[in-house]
Amino acid sequence: MLETLxxxxxxxxxxxxxxxxLTHHKYEKENYKKxxxxxxxxxxxxxxxxxxxxxxxxxIKWNRAGGLQETNxxxxxxxx
Numbered sequence: 722m723l724e725t726l727x728x729x730x731x732x733x734x735x736x737x738x739x740x741x742x743l744t745h746h747k748y749e750k751e752n753y754k755k756x757x758x759x760x761x762x763x764x765x766x767x768x769x770x771x772x773x774x775x776x777x778x779x780x781i782k783w784n785r786a787g788g789l790q791e792t793n794x795x796x797x798x799x800x801x
Contacts, residue, residue, distance in 0.1 A: 727757050736770075738778075740796040746778075747771040756780065756794070766799045775799050 736753040738746050748756065752767040756778055759765060764779035777799040782792050 723758075727754060730757060738794050740778075740794045742796075744796065745771060746776070746794075746796060769796075 731750060731753055736748045736750060738748070738756065740746060747770045748767060749770060755765050755767055759778075759780040761780065761782045764777055766775055766777050768774070769776045777797050779795040779797075780792060781795060782790060784790055
């Protein structure tokens with residue numbers, strides 16, 4: 722079931738995300754899969770095709786009024 726949701730997400734968004742600074746990032750399927758399966762407040766280092774560099778992505782989920790849930794991605798340079 723979760724694999725089906727991932728396939729639909731990748732089909733719709735094509736590996737694209739917009740971070741909290743409204744910057745566009747694009748990831749290949751395997752790297753996008755790492756982002757899709759991240760738990761709340763976890764981070765991963767992965768390769769961004771658009772910027773041709775490794776980035777650290779942190780997934781942050783939070784609840785909004787009315788029972789809605791929002792997911793934000795914070796992208797930064799990886800820690801050495």
